[in-house]
Amino acid sequence: MSYWKLVSIVTLLFIAVACSSDNGDAPDQPLNDSFNREAMLMNWADNIIVPAYTSFVSKTTELNAATTVFTETPSEENLIALRTIWVSTYIEFQNVSMFEIGKAEEVNFRNRMNIYPTNANKINDFIAEGTFNFSLPSTIDAQGFPALDYMLNGLAETDSEIVAFYTTNENAANYLEYLNALSETIETLSITLLNDWNENFRDSFVSNTSSSASGSVDKLANDYILYYEKALRAGKIGIPAGVFSNDPLPENVEAFYKKDISKSLAQQALTASQNFFNGIYFNSSQQGESFRTYLTFLNSVKNGEDLSGLINAQFETAKTNIEELNVNFVSQIETDNIQMQNTYDELQRNVIFLKVDMLQALDINVDYVDTDGD
Amino acid sequence: MYSALTSYFSKTTQAAPLAVFRVFFGLMMCYSIVRFWSNGWIDKLYLQPDFFFSYFGFEWVKPLGMYTYVLFAVCGIATLFIAIGYKYRIAIIVFFLSFTYIELMDKTTYLNHYYFISCLSFLLIFLPANACFSIDAKKGKATPYIPKWTIDSVKMLLCVVYFYAGLAKLNSDWMLNAMPLKIWLPSNYDIPILGNLLQQEWMHYAFSWGGAAYDLAIPFLLLYKPTRWFAFILVVVFHVLTRVLFPIGVFPFVMIVSALIFFDAGFHQKIINGISNLFRIKSNASNPEISTYRYTSNASIVIVGFFLTIQLLLPWRYLVYPGELFWTEEGYRFSWRVMLMEKAGYAQFKIKDKTTGQQFYVDNSDFLTPLQEKQMSTQPDFILQYAHYLGDHFKNKNNREVAVFVESYVALNGRLSQPYIDPEIDLLEQKESLRQRDWLLPFNDSIKGL
Numbered sequence: 124m125s126y127w128k129l130v131s132i133v134t135l136l137f138i139a140v141a142c143s144s145d146n147g148d149a150p151d152q153p154l155n156d157s158f159n160r161e162a163m164l165m166n167w168a169d170n171i172i173v174p175a176y177t178s179f180v181s182k183t184t185e186l187n188a189a190t191t192v193f194t195e196t197p198s199e200e201n202l203i204a205l206r207t208i209w210v211s212t213y214i215e216f217q218n219v220s221m222f223e224i225g226k227a228e229e230v231n232f233r234n235r236m237n238i239y240p241t242n243a244n245k246i247n248d249f250i251a252e253g254t255f256n257f258s259l260p261s262t263i264d265a266q267g268f269p270a271l272d273y274m275l276n277g278l279a280e281t282d283s284e285i286v287a288f289y290t291t292n293e294n295a296a297n298y299l300e301y302l303n304a305l306s307e308t309i310e311t312l313s314i315t316l317l318n319d320w321n322e323n324f325r326d327s328f329v330s331n332t333s334s335s336a337s338g339s340v341d342k343l344a345n346d347y348i349l350y351y352e353k354a355l356r357a358g359k360i361g362i363p364a365g366v367f368s369n370d371p372l373p374e375n376v377e378a379f380y381k382k383d384i385s386k387s388l389a390q391q392a393l394t395a396s397q398n399f400f401n402g403i404y405f406n407s408s409q410q411g412e413s414f415r416t417y418l419t420f421l422n423s424v425k426n427g428e429d430l431s432g433l434i435n436a437q438f439e440t441a442k443t444n445i446e447e448l449n450v451n452f453v454s455q456i457e458t459d460n461i462q463m464q465n466t467y468d469e470l471q472r473n474v475i476f477l478k479v480d481m482l483q484a485l486d487i488n489v490d491y492v493d494t495d496g497d
Numbered sequence: 498m499y500s501a502l503t504s505y506f507s508k509t510t511q512a513a514p515l516a517v518f519r520v521f522f523g524l525m526m527c528y529s530i531v532r533f534w535s536n537g538w539i540d541k542l543y544l545q546p547d548f549f550f551s552y553f554g555f556e557w558v559k560p561l562g563m564y565t566y567v568l569f570a571v572c573g574i575a576t577l578f579i580a581i582g583y584k585y586r587i588a589i590i591v592f593f594l595s596f597t598y599i600e601l602m603d604k605t606t607y608l609n610h611y612y613f614i615s616c617l618s619f620l621l622i623f624l625p626a627n628a629c630f631s632i633d634a635k636k637g638k639a640t641p642y643i644p645k646w647t648i649d650s651v652k653m654l655l656c657v658v659y660f661y662a663g664l665a666k667l668n669s670d671w672m673l674n675a676m677p678l679k680i681w682l683p684s685n686y687d688i689p690i691l692g693n694l695l696q697q698e699w700m701h702y703a704f705s706w707g708g709a710a711y712d713l714a715i716p717f718l719l720l721y722k723p724t725r726w727f728a729f730i731l732v733v734v735f736h737v738l739t740r741v742l743f744p745i746g747v748f749p750f751v752m753i754v755s756a757l758i759f760f761d762a763g764f765h766q767k768i769i770n771g772i773s774n775l776f777r778i779k780s781n782a783s784n785p786e787i788s789t790y791r792y793t794s795n796a797s798i799v800i801v802g803f804f805l806t807i808q809l810l811l812p813w814r815y816l817v818y819p820g821e822l823f824w825t826e827e828g829y830r831f832s833w834r835v836m837l838m839e840k841a842g843y844a845q846f847k848i849k850d851k852t853t854g855q856q857f858y859v860d861n862s863d864f865l866t867p868l869q870e871k872q873m874s875t876q877p878d879f880i881l882q883y884a885h886y887l888g889d890h891f892k893n894k895n896n897r898e899v900a901v902f903v904e905s906y907v908a909l910n911g912r913l914s915q916p917y918i919d920p921e922i923d924l925l926e927q928k929e930s931l932r933q934r935d936w937l938l939p940f941n942d943s944i945k946g947l
Contacts, residue, residue, distance in 0.1 A: 157686055157696035334684050357860075369855045421683065428913045475843050475906045479914045483841035486684035488744075 158420040164329045164339050166402050166411030174405035175218040176317045182212040183310040190306035194299045197289035199282045206275050210384055213268045217391035221350035224343055226319040234263045240375050241269035250297045257308045274302050277380030336488035344487050348477050351396055356470040359389040364463040371460050376452045385452035390445055397438040421484050434476045441469040508645040509789050511762035512628040515648050519626035521754040523580025529747045530573040539569055546866050548886055549603040550879050553929055558601040571595050582631020593618040605872045609835045610748035623797040625790040630769050642789040650801050651758055656716035661812050661833040663712030668946030675701035676910040677839035685742050711735055719759040732756045818933050824940035826876055842874030844905035848891050851898040859887055875907050877934050884924035901925050
């Protein structure tokens with residue numbers, strides 16, 4: 124081979140490699156004998172995420188309507204009706220909270236919907252001043268479901284006293300305005316997210332089958348585990364049980380003012396997490412491609428442990444544990460915090476399976492940076 | 498014996514291969530620094546974190562805040578001086594020091610190829626890589642001939658890297674279970690053509706065995722003239738493949754270019770002529786005198802000999818530690834164990850107040866970046882250093898005596914995760930040293946081989 128011929132071939136190879144982007148964004152080839160990630164992404168988007176958002180959005184519309192009814196006629200009856208819808212919307216929110224991707228990530232959805240404990244002082248100040256801007260990051264602890272919790276359950280002991288804030292209080296008009304703004308923001312944000320999924324995000328999400336850290340599978344897997352670890356395991360159980368502090372923090376229970384729904388919220392979140400892991404359609408028992416089937420496929424190559432079996436068994440154990448807790452986590456913590464901490468331990472076991480074993484099996488990237496695997 | 502040595506050390510050879518090596522090395526390193534900078538990694542890896550993991554004995558090496566950019570700039574400028582061969586000796590010393598300082602700032606980013614660059618640049622300090630085709634040579638006296646051992650020492654370092662990487666692959670996980678490639682290759686499903694093949698088990702074995710055979714054989718194929726071109730084509734194919742499959746940055750290019758040094762001087766003279774024509778550089782044709790670079794003392798030979806001996810011995814230090822190397826990582830680094838294992842871990846730290854007995858868990862993301870947390874959770878020395886950092890932090894914060902425990906799990910090469918560190922041990926009572934770590938839990942499996 125002549126010298127220059129070789130030099131040119133080497134140069135071409137160099138250019139070819141140098142021009143291929145650092146993390147291979149090549150379009151997916153038709154796959155036959157490998158796991159079909161696009162089918163998994165489609166199942167996630169079309170059978171789980173979008174239906175869950177659709178259902179949630181209709182709930183937020185009901186919530187907003189009930190708020191309007193209450194603010195037009197602030198009565199105990201309307202307060203009770205509004206509170207009921209707030210509870211069912213809050214529970215429905217647990218089905219979408221884990222999907223912090225795309226627009227949701229952009230608008231910081233989970234934080235704007237559900238930062239607790241809510242900051243009652245801040246809310247009182249905003250109401251007294253009559254000015255606030257919920258799009259500011261500084262207001263995330265004064266909006267969303269926890270703020271509504273305070274406005275509907277936490278202003279006073281009895282319903283009649285609560286209604287008085289919206290009728291006879293000197294700032295009644297501001298209370299009404301703040302309540303309206305809370306419901307409206309929840310609805311508007313949720314609609315924005317759903318529209319974005321329907322209009323364009325769904326397609327880019329499904330087609331982004333890249334194996335890089337920016338690929339949909341890697342991103343949502345990281346989001347999912349982050350949700351399970353931080354929002355569910357720590358937020359709902361661990362932090363109030365005092366796992367991360369010197370003492371238990373009952374005031375950090377989700378829905379602190381309503382109290383008796385904290386268990387339902389946690390149960391719904393856990394069920395939604397397990398269903399997502401198994402690819403179960405929203406509001407149906409049908410199943411599609413999921414982490415479970417993906418792990419099973421990879422295991423057929425590797426002949427390793429039945430990881431999806433272990434993860435599902437651990438989900439069931441954690442469920443049983445939560446089942447035995449008081450509907451009101453505040454009283455659970457005050458009477459028998461050991462039970463609460465045991466629940467945390469069971470949830471924790473799945474963090475290890477998901478974060479260590481599942482991420483290793485799926486070879487998910489944590490971040491984009493050079494590594495040589497050691 | 499002595500006469501054989503003296504006659505070897507008095508042998509000379511043309512300087513062209515080392516000159517070409519110097520030019521390409523400078524350019525590659527320049528590209529590497531520019532790429533690192535433009536990816537925003539200086540900020541992300543050295544400015545954003547609150548805490549950095551130090552190497553044992555180098556705890557004083559820390560990022561310099563905004564001056565870290567200056568450090569990278571100095572390092573980058575040095576690469577250009579190396580490439581053009583201007584004030585070469587100073588440039589290569591500056592490069593070696595600045596590059597090595599950068600690598601020592603945080604061991605989270607430890608890569609074998611960065612270590613290789615540090616070794617290579619240290620070696621280059623003692624070699625007359627500016628003897629020809631350089632501004633130094635143009636200004637002073639060009640010496641087209643240099644001692645043969647200088648080029649041989651670069652070849653030897655390359656051979657050590659390949660051969661030891663090959664030896665390290667001779668273990669049961671790599672050869673008998675095709676691990677970790679069985680985990681890594683299927684995730685490259687989105688590569689055209691290859692993507693589908695990479696899902697096949699036989700491919701995982703083919704890559705494992707092929708990789709080991711390549712690493713062990715390539716030094717000899719490159720050294721032996723009749724197989725040299727074939728070997729070089731293998732080098733290109735192999736490294737291009739690794740470049741496509743794994744996020745290892747510029748390393749493949751560095752290795753491809755480095756392998757050129759095995760070719761003889763005629764080949765390199767053609768490259769020099771090609772570059773000269775391209776940039777219209779006039780050669781010193783007026784100076785036809787053939788002269789040889791002369792060392793003023795034997796110090797360079799001694800230092801290089803000592804350095805290469807260390808290179809030969811260091812990778813074997815793991816033998817003095819009991820326990821499974823992949824599990825304990827005692828003697829794992831600086832041994833050309835490249836792409837050898839997939840380790841994932843989880844470490845949850847518990848801070849216990851020694852007086853009240855109250856305890857709580859630490860949220861690692863309060864202190865570490867995701868990358869740091871990932872590296873920390875699988876490596877005992879990281880876990881210990883972090884535990885001490887947490888201990889100091891909470892001692893100062895609450896002014897209380899605390900104990901630090903860790904509950905940790907590690908999954909190695911596709912095995913189910915197992916408990917890693919003894920959760921009953923107060924890590925604050927353990928000190929970092931080169932001694933064996935008895936606070937690690939045993940690895941309930943065995944990996945046979947080197």
